[in-house]
Amino acid sequence: MDTKASQPAFRLEIYNENVGVIFIDVPNEKVNTLKAEFAEQFLAILQQAQSTSGLKGLVITSGKKDNFIAGADISMIANCENKEQASELSKEGHLLFDKIDNYPLPIIAAIHGACLGGGLELALACHARICSNDEKTRLGLPEVQLGLLPGSGGTQRLPRLIGIPHALDLMLTGRQLRAKQALKIGLVDDVVPESILLDVAVQLAKKGGVKRPVIHWQQRLLSSKLLRNQVFNSAKQKALSKTKGHYPAPDKIIQVVKTGMNNGAKAGYAQEAKAFGELVMTPESAALRSLFFAVTSLKNETGSKAKPINIQQVGVLGGGLMGGGIAYISASQGKLPVRIKDISDKGVAQALRYSWDLLTQRVSKRRLLARERAAIMSKISGTVNYQGFEKADIVVEAVFEDLALKQKMVAEIEQISDGKTIFASNTSSLPIHQIAAQAQYPEKIIGLHYFSPVDKMPLVEVIPHKHTDDTTIATVVAFAKRQGKTAIVVGDDAGFYVNRILAPYLCEATQCLVQGESIEHIDSALVSFGFPVGPFNLLDEVGIDVGTKILPILVARFGDRFKAPEALDKVVNDDRKGKKNGRGFYEYGHTSSKLLFWKKAPKRQVDKRIYALIGVQPDNKLSKTDIAQRCVMLMLNEAARCLDEKIIRSARDGDIGAVFGIGFPPFFGGPFRYMDSLGIAKTVETMQALAKSHGEKFSPCDLLCQMAKDNQTFYPTQSE
Structure with a gap:
């Protein structure tokens, strides 16, 4: 018997305020994703709630610790053989979420963690949304990044909730909003600490939901066809300037939203299902989904069979742009203390300034609090000698491409750490075995090749040489992931991959x-x-x-x-x-300082x-x-x-490396997918x-x- 299939993904608990709480908890999975087979379970839960005497409302929340619903299960789409089957998936989503939308009792979504794609579409069908103010909480519709559009009513509910401009921006970029950003545009009705999220949602359901304030200028856009069409035309031009016509999804999104706004929701839903089916069958979506699956599978790999060492202290050699960038992502993304060594105080100051400037940009855009900036900066320190480096679990070298200099640094790090520290070189051209040629502990030497600018480029190449041990490989791959990078393990030869x-x-x-x-x-x-x-x-x-x-x-x-x-x-x-x-x-x-502001x-x-x-x-x-x-x-x-x-372990790694490392067109899926398609x-x-x-x-x-x-x-x- 398949116990995974037999366990329900939903459970209903009745709170003493006569409010039912539906917990979503997909069995044997770290995150909640929506699957077609869940529809019957969910309808049964709604029916159970409706038959419960005296119930005043419902709350939908997650049974997982750190996520609401990360989206729909993409593998459902891969199983579609034609556009009609794909459209049917969309229609099933419409029917399910319409049950929520038209439910006789108020339904409140209590959101903590990722609320993306189909998860946000479910929340949009609820009568109100409350989310936690936690850093993990993110809301968005990223379907465009898979060459698709929101297929369960999102193209129709979102613009009616927050207005056309904000809705198009979210759907055409796929960007994710933090809690306060979502509150500001009216996507959620309240933001509260996670500790009281469920209690607040229960009280809101008990009171019968909320009456939404009118977003005046957005509402005028909804009522004026002329203004609406101007917004659609502007969005189309902006999207085309970015996509160069290579991606069909943005144009479809605009068309579907326009149909719904101009001809009514019923026409919009029909157009959404039709367009969803068409997009699923495009080669662009197939390529983008292949990259999604490739990256997902890579996240679960460690690079070797060994167990990684837990990194607690990082050293960085070199205070230039690369060294500064590596220190920044180690502290900001990896939450690790970092010690930077440079030959001069000026170099150390330059590296510290690099992190300060990037963090200040985030503060100015209200994506980071000043106290959070201070906390991250407190993790980064500098020195002109090796003081503090004896505690480093890994040292990342980012100095000039000079073999003798790199070999000298290997020897110095080995001396102060007794060979316990991993030495990772950010070389872009020198073979790793040459850097390790004079090492006492060559098994601890590895390449870790970042791309410039380090804070933006998602890829790193991990380059073991023939004497690098499996623990070092696994540890460096885990370290790169902690920095927010996608890591591919490549061979040690000139140019790597x-x-x-x-x-x-x-x-x-x-x-x-x-x-x-x-x-x-x-x-x-x-x-x-x-x-x-x-x-x-x-x-x-x-x-x-x-x-x-x-x-x-x-x-x-x-x-x-x-x-x-x-x-x-x-x-x-x-x-x-x-x-x-x-x-x-x-x-x-x-640019001349006299340039007029409108030019x-x-x-x-x-x-x-x-x-x-x-x-x-x-x-x-x-x-x-x-x-x-x-x-x-x-x-x-x-x-x-x-x-x-x-040099690369698989065509999959080659495609990821080319797309994330040098911008090979994602809509082709990478060089190997492209050759297959040709x-x-x-x-x-x-x-x-x-x-x-x-x-x-x-x-x-x-x-x-x-x-x-x-x-x-x-x-x-x-x-x-």
């Missing part, structure tokens, strides 16, 4: 430049393909000196396919480092002196498609090589054609050729 697949992409973009394509044309081509920024914009952001430093190492290890055109050397030798020194492929002049700052311009520097007169003979194909095909080929050489045979055929036109570097690797011959794919062809 992310930089290795990025390098040929950047080199080919430069080759297109040398052949007469303009900087803006090339960047626009790759943005049109789906990257967040173009290759030259990216080089300027990360630093041209940093972005090109790894190329000689890759050439030495793998040969001329990583050789960049001499033009790139000319740019570096002209002291063009990009945005950080105001000299790059683009101009970074300061936008001028659009950033390409620094045309680049063309004279490298001896090129751009004429843009290639199409955007041709440029994108050349750059992307080299990236795909290198990704396949990395899988074949076991067809491996078609991918090989395209590379062979490019090899004839542009050289041997495009020749497909052995793995791709064999897969094409055997008609294989990287992922199973059926739904996972």
Whole structure:
């Protein structure tokens, strides 16, 4: 017998105030998610409550400690074979939540922890919502991030509750609100401490609910079709500027909300179910859901079979941007005490300032209290010697890419810690086994490669060398997760994974430049393909000196396919480092202080002196498609090589690394999903054609050729 299936997810308790409390507690799961099979259980609970004599109201809350409802079970969607089946899921949600909406007694949602997606849609169907003021409490409709729209009435109830502008903002961005933000826009009716949340909700249900205040200007929008349509048109233009037309969900969301507001809720619900079914079957949603499942599965992995050590103290070597960023996320996300060492007091002060400035931005946006900022800053300290480092469980090194310097630091940390401390290097180019070559305790040496800026980029690469022990791997993976990062374990070879697949992409973009394509044309081509920024914009952001430093190492290890055109050397030798020194492929002049407030700052311009520097007169003979194909095909080929050489453990890890590390278009699901969607045979055929036109570097690797011959794919062809 399946005990998991036999245990109910809902229970009803009657409080002495004659108020029923429905506890949601999905058995054998850490978080509550809504499943189709729960509908019958929930209706039975409502019927039980309705037949209870003298009941004055109901409260719906969670039986879990730290979450309300994290959303609907996404695997239900994966099982849909056509849009009609997917639409039926939406309609079932409508019927269930209509029962709540039209229930004869007041129903109050008492929310603590995550209240997302279908969980918020359930709460919206209730007659009032109260949430805890806890940091864990978050409310939002993140379906757009899976290429979907809220399918259980959210597109109709939310705008009627909080107004069209706020509702569209939440649905089109998928952002999550804290309790006080939700209260401010009218999404919830009260915010209270968790300790009294249930009592307050019970009293509210006993009194018969709440009468909502009118949000005046929002209500005028609801009543004026002209104003409504202006809001919809503005939202559409804004969404298109961000998505570049690659994601169908935002446009569908706007259409469905517009239908409901202009033609009534009944028409809106029908359109919501239809659009939901259509979006489920799009390749964009399938790709985004594959990433969701990939990241979810990765969260449950430790990187090795060993049990991680509990990190209690962190050391950071280097007070630069990377060191400062690592210290910041360790203290703010990881809640860990951090000791920073730099060669000068100025460097220490710079690192402390980095955290202070980021925290102050959060305080100014009211996302953090001043006392919380002070508490986080109290965890970060600095020194110009190793005082305090003897207590560190892990030391993260973030200094210059100098092998002798890194080896010296390994020796110094080993000496003061007697080999008990894990030494994690943030190197982006030097092999970890070389850093560990002279170590007394090589099993404690590992790579931990962050991406810039550390506080924003979600990925880290964990790089063990052949002598790194399993406990060190597991501990560093757990440490990265605690910092809020997605960690992939990759092989110890030049460039690791992310930089290795990025390098040929950047080199080919430069080759297109040398052949007469303009900087803006090339960047626009790759943005049109789906990257967040173009290759030259990216080089300027990360630093041209940093972005090109790894190329000689890759050439030495793998040969001329990583050789960049001499033009790139000319740019570096002209002291063009990009945005950080105001000299790059683009101009970074300061905006005039006399710029009038109603005028936008001028659009950033390409620094045309680049063309004279490298001896090129751009004429843009290639199409955007041709440029994108050349750059992307080299990236795909290198990704396949990395899988074949076991630099990455799986296609899944390769997709996560490319999407989260360099912004490979998420709507393609990553390079391996993309090759599957193109067809491996078609991918090989395209590379062979490019090899004839542009050289041997495009020749497909052995793995791709064999897969094409055997008609294989990287992922199973059926739904996972």
